[in-house]
Amino acid sequence: MAQGLVSFFRRIILLREISSLVMLLAVVLVFFAISPLFLSWENIAVILEIIPELGIVALGVTMLMISGEFDLSVGSVFAFCPIIMTMFVVWGFSPLLSVIIALLVAMLLGALNGFITLFFGIPSFITTLGAMLIWRGAVLLVTGGWPPPFPTEMSTGILVGKLGFLRASIFWYGAIAVLLWFILERTDFGNWVFATGGNQVAARAMGVDTQRVKFINFMLCSLLAGFAGLIQSFRLATTLPSMGTGLEMDAIAATVIGGTALSGGVGTVIGTVIGAFLIRVIDNGLVIVRAPSYWFRVFIGIAIILAVILNSFVRERTKKLRC
Amino acid sequence: MGDDKYLVEMLNIHKWFAGVCALRGVDFAIGYGEIVGLVGDNGAGKSTLIKILSGFYPPDEGKIFFEGEEKHFSSPREARKLGIETIYQEAAMVPKMSIMRNIFMGRELLSFRMGPVGYLDIPRMEEESMTALQKVDLKLRSPHALVDELSGGQRQGVAIARAMYFKSRLVILDEPTNNLSVKESQRVLEFIKELKKQGISSIFISHNLYHVYPVADRIVILSHGEKIGDFRKEETSVEEITRLMILP
Numbered sequence: 001m002a003q004g005l006v007s008f009f010r011r012i013i014l015l016r017e018i019s020s021l022v023m024l025l026a027v028v029l030v031f032f033a034i035s036p037l038f039l040s041w042e043n044i045a046v047i048l049e050i051i052p053e054l055g056i057v058a059l060g061v062t063m064l065m066i067s068g069e070f071d072l073s074v075g076s077v078f079a080f081c082p083i084i085m086t087m088f089v090v091w092g093f094s095p096l097l098s099v100i101i102a103l104l105v106a107m108l109l110g111a112l113n114g115f116i117t118l119f120f121g122i123p124s125f126i127t128t129l130g131a132m133l134i135w136r137g138a139v140l141l142v143t144g145g146w147p148p149p150f151p152t153e154m155s156t157g158i159l160v161g162k163l164g165f166l167r168a169s170i171f172w173y174g175a176i177a178v179l180l181w182f183i184l185e186r187t188d189f190g191n192w193v194f195a196t197g198g199n200q201v202a203a204r205a206m207g208v209d210t211q212r213v214k215f216i217n218f219m220l221c222s223l224l225a226g227f228a229g230l231i232q233s234f235r236l237a238t239t240l241p242s243m244g245t246g247l248e249m250d251a252i253a254a255t256v257i258g259g260t261a262l263s264g265g266v267g268t269v270i271g272t273v274i275g276a277f278l279i280r281v282i283d284n285g286l287v288i289v290r291a292p293s294y295w296f297r298v299f300i301g302i303a304i305i306l307a308v309i310l311n312s313f314v315r316e317r318t319k320k321l322r323c
Numbered sequence: 324m325g326d327d328k329y330l331v332e333m334l335n336i337h338k339w340f341a342g343v344c345a346l347r348g349v350d351f352a353i354g355y356g357e358i359v360g361l362v363g364d365n366g367a368g369k370s371t372l373i374k375i376l377s378g379f380y381p382p383d384e385g386k387i388f389f390e391g392e393e394k395h396f397s398s399p400r401e402a403r404k405l406g407i408e409t410i411y412q413e414a415a416m417v418p419k420m421s422i423m424r425n426i427f428m429g430r431e432l433l434s435f436r437m438g439p440v441g442y443l444d445i446p447r448m449e450e451e452s453m454t455a456l457q458k459v460d461l462k463l464r465s466p467h468a469l470v471d472e473l474s475g476g477q478r479q480g481v482a483i484a485r486a487m488y489f490k491s492r493l494v495i496l497d498e499p500t501n502n503l504s505v506k507e508s509q510r511v512l513e514f515i516k517e518l519k520k521q522g523i524s525s526i527f528i529s530h531n532l533y534h535v536y537p538v539a540d541r542i543v544i545l546s547h548g549e550k551i552g553d554f555r556k557e558e559t560s561v562e563e564i565t566r567l568m569i570l571p
Contacts, residue, residue: 183440186442186443186445187440187441187442187443188431188433188440188441188443189439189440189441190443191420191424191427191428191431191443192428192429194417194419194420194424195417195420195424195428195429198417198418198419198420199414199416199417199418201411201414202411202414202415202416202417202428203417203428203429204399205399205409205411205414205415206428206429206430207399207400207403207429207430208428208429261419265417265419265420266419319472
């Protein structure tokens with residue numbers, strides 16, 4: 001009996017997502033204890049309204065990180081994509097066509113990251129750090145620092161329309177998360193993603209086209225960042241040039257908190273969803289309990305370090321407890 | 324011209340790297356179901372020869388015949404299509420992936436395809452990986468255990484089981500007994516004998532002659548990029564080969 005219990009706990013602790021889940025529950029309880037308002041329907045609706053934007057970006061970052069690469073330019077693409085959309089609408093293109101063009105541009109920027117990284121064999125950290133500066137600069141150049149007028153003919157319902165007390169964006173987020181979970185865990189492409197990040201030499205020796213896998217993930221990551229940017233600009237009905245500043249760090253934080261290894265080869269979609277929730281819950285909770293918002297960065301920092309300690313140190317220790 | 328009494332025949336292979344000659348005129352052949360031991364000191368050209376055979380790079384000069392037919396490999400993938408499977412020590416497995424996912428990496432079993440992606444047939448892969456492991460007499464708890472948790476010898480076993488499962492014709496083992504305990508090395512030698520029983524040819528590369536000698540049918544010795552010996556085991560002894568290997 002005791003043996004069974006120990007073995008049960010061991011299995012729980014070895015779950016990849018467990019540390020982020022425990023932290024999320026702890027944070028929720030603490031905020032709820034301080035202010036019961038935190039778990040009111042109104043506030044839950046607020047959290048679900050802001051989560052998809054970070055959440056969708058983090059999912060792309062996770063896919064790419066599992067295959068062993070980084071993208072620091074997601075925050076800039078997040079701002080660039082809505083600007084492109086607005087520009088095309090202003091030039092007289094139909095809103096739907098403008099959205100499609102903007103998403104294609106986002107994907108193209110990802111392809112460019114992928115091409116430069118893979119063709120020249122340089123670290124994606126460098127490529128995408130450069131891309132981050134370039135596209136943020138481009139956003140500021142195009143807009144002159146002022147938000148262009150948001151096209152009034154845009155119908156924003158499909159992305160952010162209200163369905164009861166929820167916005168459509170949360171359903172998009174859910175659908176994308178389920179789709180990526182499925183691809184990662186249940187398809188051959190998912191197997192190649194893990195293999196590419198886990199041991200590129202072995203994957204290539206077994207016939208996996210690792211360059212192609214990475215290239216596709218660069219495009220996917222950028223596409224999702226652009227899509228999330230559209231959601232935010234639709235929600236706010238504006239295209240601020242400063243949108244998504246620092247978002248790359250939050251997205252990487254959500255990914256790492258969720259148990260994805262910085263070095264690749266390990267990670268889960270569910271973990272990243274929990275990680276994104278944790279970040280947004282801390283963000284929102286601090287407002288609800290009226291703590292100075294400066295605490296936000298402090299808590300995220302603590303959460304990242306704690307998550308990685310729990311994921312590596314505690315897991316290794318637990319593994320050694322043979323039951 | 325190739326001779327089809329051999330599975331693979333490499334003739335007059337030359338390879339230079341940045342002006343340094345790694346191989347000069349090496350002839351190398353592997354018969355059907357034969358275990359060939361490839362020995363030589365570090366830097367003798369063993370890895371270069373094998374990388375040419377497994378398609379990592381082309382020879383600068385020389386020809387490769389597979390079952391009597393001339394072949395030019397431009398990638399490892401092409402060599403693998405013919406059934407030439409190379410097992411590198413560190414590069415054979417992805418440690419953080421399960422045994423099952425490692426066995427089927429790049430050759431996943433699918434239930435159906437949806438456009439660009441295929442849906443994994445996990446129940447069949449579970450079953451087939453357990454069968455494959457039993458063929459090399461490896462008893463592992465579950466196909467979902469991580470390769471990380473296996474010993475070095477067990478990993479070689481999984482890699483060999485994989486090669487057998489996919490009906491390889493020639494398995495190249497690069498230093499399979501390196502860093503293994505005596506007992507584990509013995510297991511690996513058993514795996515290699517199992518390959519022969521199934522009619523699969525193998526090349527066993529090692530600088531430890533005492534591992535190669537008991538299992539090999541034939542032993543080829545390289546030194547400074549040249550072949551300096553090629554003996555059937557009956558015609559030679561450990562002493563003779565050792566003498567050749569340490570010649571300056």
